[in-house]
Amino acid sequence: MAPFKFFKQVNKNFDKAAEFLSVDKGMLNQIKACNSTYHVTFPLRRDDGTVEVIHAWRSAHSSHKAPTKGGIRYAMEVNEDEVNALAALMTYKCAVVSVPFGGAKGGVKIDRSKYSEAEIERITRRFTFELIKKNFLGPGVDVPAPDYGTSEREMAWILDTYRSMVSSLDSDGCVTGKPIHQSGISGRTEATGRGVFFGLREACNVKGDMDKLGLSTGLEGKRVIVQGLGNVGYYAAKFLRQEGALITGVAEAHGGILDEKGIDIEKLKNHITETGSIANYPEGTFIDQSHKLLEEHCDILIPAALENQINSGNAANIKAKIIGEAANGPLTSDADQILQQKSVLIVPDIYLNAGGVTVSYFEWIKNLSHIRFGRMDRRYEENAMGRLLNAIEGLTGTAFKPEDVKKIGKGPEEWDIVDSGLEDTMVLAYHMLHQNARSYDTDLRTAAYISAIKKIALSYQQLGIFP
Numbered sequence: 248m249a250p251f252k253f254f255k256q257v258n259k260n261f262d263k264a265a266e267f268l269s270v271d272k273g274m275l276n277q278i279k280a281c282n283s284t285y286h287v288t289f290p291l292r293r294d295d296g297t298v299e300v301i302h303a304w305r306s307a308h309s310s311h312k313a314p315t316k317g318g319i320r321y322a323m324e325v326n327e328d329e330v331n332a333l334a335a336l337m338t339y340k341c342a343v344v345s346v347p348f349g350g351a352k353g354g355v356k357i358d359r360s361k362y363s364e365a366e367i368e369r370i371t372r373r374f375t376f377e378l379i380k381k382n383f384l385g386p387g388v389d390v391p392a393p394d395y396g397t398s399e400r401e402m403a404w405i406l407d408t409y410r411s412m413v414s415s416l417d418s419d420g421c422v423t424g425k426p427i428h429q430s431g432i433s434g435r436t437e438a439t440g441r442g443v444f445f446g447l448r449e450a451c452n453v454k455g456d457m458d459k460l461g462l463s464t465g466l467e468g469k470r471v472i473v474q475g476l477g478n479v480g481y482y483a484a485k486f487l488r489q490e491g492a493l494i495t496g497v498a499e500a501h502g503g504i505l506d507e508k509g510i511d512i513e514k515l516k517n518h519i520t521e522t523g524s525i526a527n528y529p530e531g532t533f534i535d536q537s538h539k540l541l542e543e544h545c546d547i548l549i550p551a552a553l554e555n556q557i558n559s560g561n562a563a564n565i566k567a568k569i570i571g572e573a574a575n576g577p578l579t580s581d582a583d584q585i586l587q588q589k590s591v592l593i594v595p596d597i598y599l600n601a602g603g604v605t606v607s608y609f610e611w612i613k614n615l616s617h618i619r620f621g622r623m624d625r626r627y628e629e630n631a632m633g634r635l636l637n638a639i640e641g642l643t644g645t646a647f648k649p650e651d652v653k654k655i656g657k658g659p660e661e662w663d664i665v666d667s668g669l670e671d672t673m674v675l676a677y678h679m680l681h682q683n684a685r686s687y688d689t690d691l692r693t694a695a696y697i698s699a700i701k702k703i704a705l706s707y708q709q710l711g712i713f714p
């Protein structure tokens with residue numbers, strides 16, 4: 248197989264969509280280009296006193312909206328091509344769900360399991376320092392979030408480092424996905440997985456599409472295999488199971504579980520947390536080569552780990568009727584073509600995993616508004632509430648009334664608005680894509696890129712070119 252060039256794959260999807268549009272070639276090139284990529288190396292003093300050189304990247308793909316936004320991942324697979332591709336996907340994703348950010352992504356090339364918590368903290372803080380130094384971090388510049396291998400813990404360290412170096416009233420908005428007590432927002436941790444659930448629920452509710460696949464409508468009884476039981480995969484599986492889907496397979500990095508009776512996701516997650524491995528789980532059948540699980544019979548396959556998981560080497564063996572791309576770029580364009588020919592319904596990444604950035608947007612608005620939903624200072628209440636309602640209406644097209652969110656003094660309201668804002672965003676975007684796919688007579692991925700290109704082209708056109 249040819250080496251995997253991720254950014255090229257993203258551009259291939261872009262080019263396919265661009266053929267449907269009469270957008271000027273110069274403009275298309277302007278949209279596709281990555282604005283800037285910063286590769287930094289810095290030394291890490293390990294706990295045993297030795298020194299190691301760490302490689303890290305941050306890529307800001309677009310400038311049609313500010314700030315740019317995208318996660319930071321910690322993985323051995325990280326490289327410049329990957330970071331650029333992921334930043335481009337962020338640009339298109341934000342446009343699809345009308346979140347007013349440009350796209351960015353960061354990555355640190357480490358196997359985090361080989362470092363102590365103190366070492367991970369030193370890496371995170373030094374990388375943050377390097378980003379601040381080069382103007383790659385700030386509430387109006389570029390705002391990271393968690394991704395593969397990072398969580399709210401790293402986001403808190405980023406915030407603390409930023410606050411230590413920059414004096415700004417808005418510093419809380421320099422990063423999202425923070426712990427709730429560090430001006431995070433309720434529901435961000437589960438937002439991407441919850442968005443995956445909403446998207447797949449909508450897909451399964453379209454009767455005509457389910458009839459074509461020979462499936463009943465709804466999630467009830469649908470057999471689901473998930474690859475990667477991390478943040479995104481776990482919450483997607485959890486919410487799908489709550490709606491009656493049966494999780495029949497879970498593929499993890501070093502093995503998987505297959506169980507046609509349905510896997511108790513909480514129990515399996517606890518087992519992995521307690522033992523550090525999926526092996527020796529007492530129920531179902533253990534599969535040593537976990538990637539083989541992708542080829543098992545199921546209705547919905549959810550790759551929620553890394554890119555390039557379904558490629559020309561295994562696409563023909565995939566038996567799922569629906570693929571929900573919870574990860575970024577899990578299908579290569581060759582695989583996409585093979586699966587389209589098999590009439591598999593592919594719900595694309597630039598729509599399906601947009602729940603995370605959508606709720607990050609709510610968190611960022613909350614930080615910049617200096618409010619805490621559900622317990623606001625009455626002096627700021629009207630102003631802040633007005634801005635919040637306008638922002639959410641602009642995003643979702645739904646007008647919330649102040650009384651929907653105005654029960655001051657209790658906690659759950661923040662979660663309510665985040666949850667309903669997320670659901671509205673995912674539901675509206677799905678049907679918009681579906682409509683686009685029908686009118687252009689194309690697949691959902693191409694429809695999503697068409698929608699993104701139109702919005703970004705309009706934005707660049709209105710902004711003009713400096714100088």
Ligand SMILES: NC(=O)c1ccc[n+]([C@@H]2O[C@H](COP(=O)([O-])OP(=O)(O)OC[C@H]3O[C@@H](n4cnc5c(N)ncnc54)[C@H](O)[C@@H]3O)[C@@H](O)[C@H]2O)c1
Pocket residue numbers: 318393394395396397439474475476477478479480498499500501537538551552553554573574575600601603604
């Ligand atoms: N976290 C977010 O909010 C978010 C938002 C949008 C997209 N994504 C994308 O979702 C994907 C997963 O991110 P995450 O935040 O859940 O990461 P995570 O680190 O929380 O979880 C990833 C999981 O995948 C497992 N894994 C790794 N390699 C595997 C393999 N070969 N087979 C099976 N499992 C494997 C890991 O053990 C881990 O449990 C990434 O592509 C990421 O870019 C994440």
